[in-house]
Amino acid sequence: xxxxxxxxxxxxxxxxxxxxxxxxxxxxxxxxxxxxxxxxxxxxxxxxxxxxxxxxxxxxxxxxxxxxxxxxxxxxxxxxxxxxxxxxxxxxxxxxxxxxxxxxxxxxxxxxxxxxxxxxxxxxxxxxxxxxxxxxxxxxxxxxxxxxxxxxxxxxxxxxxxxxxxxxxxxxxxxxxxxxxxxxxxxxxxxxxxxxxxxxxxxxxxxxxxxx
Numbered sequence: 001x002x003x004x005x006x007x008x009x010x011x012x013x014x015x016x017x018x019x020x021x022x023x024x025x026x027x028x029x030x031x032x033x034x035x036x037x038x039x040x041x042x043x044x045x046x047x048x049x050x051x052x053x054x055x056x057x058x059x060x061x062x063x064x065x066x067x068x069x070x071x072x073x074x075x076x077x078x079x080x081x082x083x084x085x086x087x088x089x090x091x092x093x094x095x096x097x098x099x100x101x102x103x104x105x106x107x108x109x110x111x112x113x114x115x116x117x118x119x120x121x122x123x124x125x126x127x128x129x130x131x132x133x134x135x136x137x138x139x140x141x142x143x144x145x146x147x148x149x150x151x152x153x154x155x156x157x158x159x160x161x162x163x164x165x166x167x168x169x170x171x172x173x174x175x176x177x178x179x180x181x182x183x184x185x186x187x188x189x190x191x192x193x194x195x196x197x198x199x200x201x202x203x204x205x206x207x208x209x210x211x212x
Contacts, residue, residue, distance in 0.1 A: 008202045011116050015201035018129050022198060026131075026209045031196075036184040037205030040123055040177075047176020055172050058153045058165075066160040079163060086167045090152075091124055094144040094174065098126035101140035102199075106130035131196035134185060137206060141182050145175025181205055 008016070023033055038046075095115055103110040112130035117123065128140070149172040156164035185197060185206055193211035200207055 007120075009116070009118070011114065012202035015114065015127060015129055019198065019201040019207075022131070023207075023209075026196075030212050031194075031209040032212050034188070034208045034210070035200065035203070035205065036181070036188060036208055037200050037203040038180060038184070040118065040204045043177040043180055043204045044123070046180055048173055049176075050179055051173050051176040054150075055169050058150070058157075058169065058172065062153070062157045062165050065157050083163060083166060086163075087170055090148050090167060090171055091174065094148055094171065095124050095126040097144040097147055098140055099128075101143050102126070102128040102130075102132065102136070105132055105136040105140070127201065128199040129201075131198045131209065134188075134195060134197055137197040137199075138182050138185055141178045141185070145172065145178060149175050177204060 026033065099110065099113040099115065103113045106112040106128055107130045112128055114127045114129060116125055116127070118125065128137075132140070149168060152171060153165060153168035156162075156168050181204065185208075188208050190210060191212075195211070196209045198207045198209060
């Protein structure tokens with residue numbers, strides 16, 4: 001049975017038209033395109049696996065610094081609502097950080113940045129419609145998890161705040177998809193030619209353009 005493909009949104013179609021135009025222009029200038037992508041569902045599953053060691057390490061450090069008997073561990077509806085609200089706010093901040101970093105480097109800057117949500121997968125995203133150097137793409141991919149994941153974990157550990165730490169752990173897991181794409185980007189073996197990376201318009205991943 002053929003694999004059923006996800007129906008792309010109008011915004012993704014528009015980005016794909018730009019992407020195909022850039023691809024054609026790159027090809028005319030001697031660049032070869034290599035797609036480094038992964039299915040969104042697979043990425044969501046693998047992200048839990050690849051980020052588990054980091055989340056466990058953060059958990060061990062938190063309780064090593066803050067013994068359980070010294071923490072406020074009672075729970076109520078208000079705390080669950082705060083957790084949910086915090087997740088939504090931090091998810092928005094996560095994508096915003098992607099946009100801030102990529103926009104600082106992209107041609108056209110923030111005009112090249114688009115935000116959206118794949119509602120069928122409940123997956124928010126930030127897309128950059130401009131080629132970036134490898135280090136620029138990796139930095140923009142990693143920064144949200146470094147800030148709202150590991151950074152927030154460090155702050156919550158210092159403040160002995162379990163609720164804030166729970167949010168940090170969720171953000172660490174939420175950065176798993178970015179981590180997978182970073183690995184793909186860093187693992188790409190360049191032949192030594194001019195190299196650019198372009199955020200894929202509708203798949204989870206990036207396209208590499210290398211001068212032949």
